[in-house]
Amino acid sequence: METNLTSQKHTPKDYKNGSAVRWCPGCGDHAILNCLHKAFAELNLEPHEIAVISGIGCSSRLPYYMNTYGLHGIHGRAAAIATGVKVANPDLSVWVTTGDGDSLAIGGNHFIHAIRRNVDINIILFNNKIYGLTKGQYSPTSEKGFISKSSPYGTVEEPFNPAELCFGARGTFFGRAIDVDLNNLTDLLTASAKHKGTAVVEVLQNCVIFNNGIHSKITDKAYRPERTIWLQHGKKMLFGFNNEKGIVADANLQLKAVTIGQDGYTLDDVLVHDAATKDSTLHLKLAQMGCDNDLPVALGVIRDVEAPTFENEYEKQIEEVQKKMPVKSFTEFLMNSKNMWELK
Amino acid sequence: MTEKTVVNDLKDVTVRFSGDSGDGMQLSGTLFSTLSAILGNEIATFPDYPAEIRAPKGTPQGVSGFQVRIGSHDVYNAGDKTDVLVAMNPAALKVNAGNLKKHSIVIYDSDSFQKKDLEKAGFKTDDPFQELNLNSVQVIPVAITSLTKAALEDMDVDNRIVLRSKNMFALGVVCWLFNRPADIAERLLKEKFGKRPLVFQANVKAFLAGYNYGNNTHLTASTYRIETVNNEKGFYIDINGNLATAYGLIAAAEKANLQLFLGSYPITPASEILHELAKRKDFGVKALQMEDEIAGISTAIGASFAGHLAATSTSGPGLALKSEALNLAVMLELPLVVIDVQRAGPSTGMPTKSEQTDLNMALYGRNGESPLVVIAAFSPTDCFDAAFWASKLAIEHMTPVVLLTDGYIANGSSAWKIPNMNDYPKIVPPYVQKHFDGNPSTWKPYLRDEKTLVRYWAVPGTPGYMHRIGGLEKDYYTGVISTDPDNHQRMVKTRQEKIDKIADFIPEQEVWGDQNADTLIVGWGGTYGHLFEAVKKIRKAGKKAAFTQFKFIAPLPKNTEEILRKYKKIIVAEENNGQFASYLQGKFKNLPLYRFNRITGQPFRIEELVKEFIQIIEE
């Protein structure tokens, strides 16, 4: 993606179009949309060099609200469509907006394979732990026991953690944010755009209508500093109202939340976040932190490692082949066939 | 494209088993001929013993063979040239090379084609086929030795018996290729080895392993040649339908000045298109093997949105998976070529057998009113023209096109005159910058050319034309999502009309044979060669018959009804249960239709066509 240095600086409104936004008032999707506009401005991307691709769901309506190129696809297939766009034109900045149902249920296969290939696309996964558009069925991220229209007695199945899928597919970038923290969400989106390869940004998003408050245990201002941690590469893993808490690892690499100055823990014991290390063991552990293990939910860039992208490797291979077999016209190519004969 | 073709059903096949004198080739040959005789074939056999009884193993002097010619009638000799050679070692290939027909099939034991084996047989390079100038033979490598060993692993027999069972493995492969039932072979082996149970068991096991290997790997060998009777001077190559399809796409991309993209997932009998395009990086082709068929077409849609000539290739089960995405392409109005190499269904059906049973799926297999273009190729070489046409219509009319070929023409090969690309029409993408004569701010994504109703192609990356498209219904003028009742009806009608108008851009339908006959024989797609032959024979027999073969199915050529109304009897012949006949009947009322349907997984049989058609003509 090249930014046009000669053009003047873009502002968020350059990426907005006039269409009325049709999400429910109070829906977390509004915030994500605004943060994306801001991130694009920060990255100073040219609107005509952006393609936003989506599947089906409330979250997948987002491309309609962008003054960029956009394709509202079919349920679950956005990652595959985006792969085609990016491979065809690697100069485009390609984004996917998708839901937990769209990407992890019907589109699970395309999601993991896009990640495995490491196509340079940015996937924003709106995780509201519910099917919004179809009015409130449980989703692959709903907790076990979750009661919904399609699980009136509670589900009897375990949910996915999107990060586990991402790392299982050998993902090179994973970040998480909450819809109510606009600045951090914007920063995370910007970071994901800078990553070369498939970037997955999970946004814990509130569906006010069908799953209101599902994330409030951690997003409410009253708890947020205690129940979340904003990870930053190269920085100590500190959290709490006054950054008085930290994450430490015991001898078995089990993570623990401690208060500095208590039980003999000092600042030196607190782990420093290394998002860029290839080994995903610790990234996985960080992504698994949550209320059920008495640890803060990890937000920010959890993993960001360098690796060749699919489209670059593909272009490289084309170049290599063309070096050995210089491009000919189709007719010349046929005239060089091994088994050609002439009828005189 | 109305080239004359002759179908060469290799009903007369000459098969030669050849190997070291210890390889048991005589037995394979005898069993194969007995088996064929039981199945009602006439046979002639020709055993062929080594020049020197004690020649060293693996040398040309030690080669022993057995040739069988099978046929439907009048088989008097063992056939002088070989159609199918089973070569157990390089020496066997060498000795028989001069006797191979140009397009013969060579099945060889890849385990015994190692460096030292090649040296023993006197080869100087590691490519014996090249060295013997066998460029047009179909080569089928099978690791016969190691697969036989593996098959007999759990049997308590010595290595000598194992190695002596290789011939049965080879026989099993050949029986699979020629549809010889395994149970008869088993019976024959019992007669032969019944008294030695262990040897019998080893042989049967090896035989079945070979047979199953053929089945499991979807081994096919084209036993049909479709000769083009083309006396035009020029340069020729031999080409099968899948290769011609791949080439047609490449040629169209070059004409349109676009890059070619293929999103695909392997499936018999279509995989070869993916293989060829994956090779063609010299043309910059991007051919992606995706995680499934849905991803195959979805990436193609993405690539089309981004401005490539995009295609996806598959067979029936894959087309079924693609239908939702294909419908998206209908709504997006983006160019897309979907190739369906039809095979026998339903479900997994008979993957290596050919049929014309996907027509209804191509025409109707989607939710909603979903019109698109359907084209069917006539012959292996016509796959080139058909793929070129499919690409041209897709690009110039901003629509998905389904190109139907079938397993028979996909694997069948024929001589193809290298075309002069100047004879092919231009392909002009309706780029918004070039074709929309307004300024970008008045442009809307679903504004259409008045005459063709084609919308313009605004490729991401183009300044000023940012827009959003999707599968939701949109307003006729603004392109914005709309659920307005009248607008929806108008959009449905418009999408249909856009496709119907394509009839103005395709060739008129032609009729061959006796224009003034009472009877018109109608076919479509890959049955062209057989029907053409049959009509020729009918006319030779003194009966009058007219013949027309459809390549453009949706829309039909403009003069279709005019042609059909001229005849008292219309015989629609197809390898399905009457899908095209019903399609015609739905469009044109009260046609005097007769249906000829064969759904055997095999190509038509010309004698059968002639007999039944004459009955109808004389009725």
Ligand SMILES: Cc1ncc(C[n+]2csc(CCOP(=O)(O)OP(=O)(O)O)c2C)c(N)n1
């Ligand atoms: C093939 C297909 N199956 C089902 C649907 C119905 N459907 C639309 S959106 C959706 C789930 C949406 O949930 P999610 O992806 O979490 O998005 P959200 O609305 O919550 O943002 C379903 C089942 C569809 N449009 N297409």
Ligand code: SF4
């Ligand atoms: S249903 Fe839920 S997710 Fe959908 S727009 Fe309304 S609040 Fe947002």
Ligand SMILES: [Mg+2]
């Ligand atoms: Mg959801």
